[in-house]
Amino acid sequence: MIDMAAHPGTRPTYDVVVVGGGHNGLVSAAYLARAGLSVLVLERLGHTGGAAVSATAFPGLPTRLSRYSYLVSVMPEQLMADLRLDVTLSSRRTASYTPTLRDGKPGGLLVERHERDATRHSFLELTGAETEYDAWREFYADVAEMARVVAPTLLQPLPTERELRERVDPGTWRDLVTRPLGEAVERRFTDDTVRGVVATDALIGTFASLHDPSLVQNRCFLYHLIGNGTGEWRVPVGGMGSVTGALERAAVSAGAEILTGAGVSAVRADEHGGGEVTWTSDDGASHSVGARFVLANVAPWVLQILLGEQPEPDTKPEGSQLKINFLLDRLPRLRSGVDPAVAFAGTLHLGEDYSQLEAAYADAAAGRVPSVMPGEVYCHSLTDPSILGDVPSGTHTLTYFGLLTPASLFEADPEGAKALAVERAIASLDQHLVEPLMSCVARDGNGDPCLEAKVPQDVERDLAMPGGHIFHGDLDWPWAPARARLDTPAQQWGVQTNRDAVLLCGSGSRRGGAVSGLGGHHAAQAILAMR
Ligand SMILES: Cc1cc2nc3c(=O)[nH]c(=O)nc-3n(C[C@H](O)[C@H](O)[C@H](O)COP(=O)(O)OP(=O)(O)OC[C@H]3O[C@@H](n4cnc5c(N)ncnc54)[C@H](O)[C@@H]3O)c2cc1C
Incomplete structure (x- = not known):
């Protein structure tokens, strides 16, 4: 991981900027960096993993609990093999x-x-x-x-x-x-x-x-x-943090950059593609970076706020x-x-x-x-x-x-x-x-x-997670409903937003719920199909 204070990102512009370093953001970063794209992950907390982490919750005791999520079922074995995750x-x-x-x-x-x-x-x-x-x-x-x-x-x-x-x-x-x-x-x-x-x-x-x-x-x-x-x-084995640890290693070893302590405050999507992400570092300094694609590992409701939209309060999960x-x-x-x-x-x-x-x-x-x-x-x-x-x-x-x-x-x-x-x-x-x-x-x-x-x-x-909803919002069926538009790769993978250059890559994407990596995988595939 990059020391934020010394090194706020190595480039002025990246192929992909991922907003949020939850396990899904790391999955996207790993797939995309392996395909040769430049990737920057911005995470507001001091560590990656979101709800998929281990922590020493009790002072003076060494036990590392899976603090939030604790069991894995939905993550495909194939995804784990693709990314060579060292996880049991x-x-x-x-x-x-x-x-x-x-x-x-x-x-x-x-x-x-x-x-x-x-x-x-x-x-x-x-x-x-x-x-x-x-x-x-x-x-x-x-x-x-x-x-x-x-x-x-x-x-x-x-x-x-x-x-x-x-x-x-x-x-x-x-x-x-x-x-x-x-x-x-x-x-x-x-x-x-x-x-x-x-x-x-x-x-x-x-x-x-x-x-x-x-x-x-x-x-x-x-x-x-x-x-x-x-x-x-x-x-x-080793707790949920071992899953995130393996994903972070997969992303970093493929060349992705990860900045922690980087709270994104705005996402701008340009009309003709591309965009800009602005974040504040722990020292209060503001930074911006350009991106061909922005991936939102944050919930769709949070993304709306970052895009400057005003979501209706009653739509909050x-x-x-x-x-x-x-x-x-x-x-x-x-x-x-x-x-x-x-x-x-x-x-x-x-x-x-x-x-x-x-x-x-x-x-x-x-x-x-x-x-x-x-x-x-x-x-x-x-x-x-x-x-x-x-x-x-x-x-x-x-x-x-x-x-x-x-x-x-x-x-x-x-x-x-x-x-x-x-x-x-x-x-x-x-x-x-x-x-x-x-x-x-x-x-x-x-x-x-x-x-x-x-x-x-x-x-x-x-x-x-808005409203503390563990899936970023209520779950959707894992298929396209009748009459769904499936014209673009983002629609075909269930990761579209109302901006072409901004895709969902987290739990709030169509099949993204749970510790599955599916949201991250799908967003990466959509970008690879579009580049
Ligand atoms: C208590 C609890 C128990 C659960 N149990 C299970 C379980 O046993 N098994 C299971 O499969 N699932 C479980 N889940 C659900 C599962 O953990 C989530 O669906 C999954 O972890 C979501 O992953 P994600 O990467 O999409 O998002 P998240 O884990 O939410 O990660 C998003 C990341 O974005 C960061 N972020 C947010 N806003 C910003 C911003 N403005 N700028 C930068 N970064 C930002 C967050 O800090 C976070 O790291 C549980 C969840 C909870 C809360």
């Missing part, structure tokens, strides 16, 4: 565990990564019949068929909706694409817990009812199930998640008696029965922190202890990701509402534990509990 993604031993309390009796639903007898047995014990597991297998076989059709298109120009629809069973297409997901969930499953486990993938960072007519929940569901044709979520990072002295024991090393290795669902999800949505839509907080926890260090550093044996990380907590809940009383949400998140786990979670939480160097909570407002402040 490890499979988790458990897919999911859902602790239950029925008639006061603790139990749970276990889904193994490779479903075998323990999974079938667990369904039978919870639901009392074979039928629910059969329904589960049938549903996910249909989803897998869809994933196998969509995943190979992700590194191609946008397929049309029709092209894909013709290759998928009409019933599956209806269930996943044209009708609100809640209909399929209610028709195909009967058990409240099973229904909820299925439905949660539709609500990650997405505020919706399962019956929302906008179908935003269906789109969210699809992205969570199609990664590499399997939808498996894997653990980046709104995030809907609560992220809590914990460091534990030991993993807590569960009342169901399941081994914590099994239960916490995968996604452990809390307050996510289907009826609880719908009740939480109703609460939040009425402006209340959900009385039962839906969320999920997982322990990174069970799969990859390398992030722990030199800590006492038994120490583990625990990540909580809460659903259906829109930013609006935290506006009137930011601290009070956040404290309430955290308290309820902890309570949702405690009811399944032999010992309260807080009795297992480690203390940092100041003697404070190792607990870091972030509501959407925190994410917006830290990362400039």
Whole structure:
């Protein structure tokens, strides 16, 4: 990386200036620099990675947590091979565990990564019949068929909706694409817990009812199930920072220049192509640089502001998640008696029965922190202890990701509402534990509990994701809708803006959501097709 003070960029003009050094900006930079283009990346923070970073969140402790995003699924293996990324993604031993309390009796639903007898047995014990597991297998076989059709298109120009629809069973297409997901969930499953486990993938960072007519929940569901044709979520060894580190090395070794501490304040797009980017460095000095193309790794809403447009306030995205990072002295024991090393290795669902999800949505839509907080926890260090550093044996990380907590809940009383949400998140786990979670939480160097909570407002402040929306805005279908214009390379790759020389390269591009590198890849391909 270039020392900003000494070296504010080496040229007056670049082929490409990338606004934002998130993982997608680095993907674009790597592809384009490898193709011989001059590339400058401008990042406002003191480091690259955006939401894909590792950090030592707890003073005096060496553990490097994936502070925001933590699992990888949507990034294509091919992209990782293209850029020769030195990254290992490890499979988790458990897919999911859902602790239950029925008639006061603790139990749970276990889904193994490779479903075998323990999974079938667990369904039978919870639901009392074979039928629910059969329904589960049938549903996910249909989803897998869809994933196998969509995943190979992700590194191609946008397929049309029709092209894909013709290759998928009409019933599956209806269930996943044209009708609100809640209909399929209610028709195909009967058990409240099973229904909820299925439905949660539709609500990650997405505020919706399962019956929302906008179908935003269906789109969210699809992205969570199609990664590499399997939808498996894997653990980046070394934490999310290892993904960004590898991307940064790929970009820099190919010749891209990266300036950190460079907050872009304006983007000018000229009528006949090209443009200029203006930024302020940490010392307060203003700089400008010319560009043939400008890539926006920032959210489309932020880009509008940088272009001098006045976006309507009600078009601002709104995030809907609560992220809590914990460091534990030991993993807590569960009342169901399941081994914590099994239960916490995968996604452990809390307050996510289907009826609880719908009740939480109703609460939040009425402006209340959900009385039962839906969320999920997982322990990174069970799969990859390398992030722990030199800590006492038994120490583990625990990540909580809460659903259906829109930013609006935290506006009137930011601290009070956040404290309430955290308290309820902890309570949702405690009811399944032999010992309260807080009795297992480690203390940092100041003697404070190792607990870091972030509501959407925190994410917006830290990362400039508008409204704290983890995907820069609601997700789009990963194909071109009927009647979409596909005349230019930017349109064909789903990265166009209303200025020819300015393209989206981040999460807000058509298929850019999640740690996928897709936005970066698509923008790079569009530029390579135009140069
Ligand atoms: C709490 C949380 C948990 C998540 N969990 C997961 C997960 O487990 N798996 C997953 O796949 N996805 C997850 N996501 C979503 C995923 O992290 C994002 O979709 C993805 O990281 C977006 O990458 P990006 O490069 O497009 O944008 P960003 O990561 O937002 O990067 C944009 C960059 O632009 C910089 N920037 C902004 N404004 C300016 C400016 N004016 N000038 C210069 N630079 C600027 C920012 O500082 C940032 O570095 C999560 C996100 C959050 C917040």
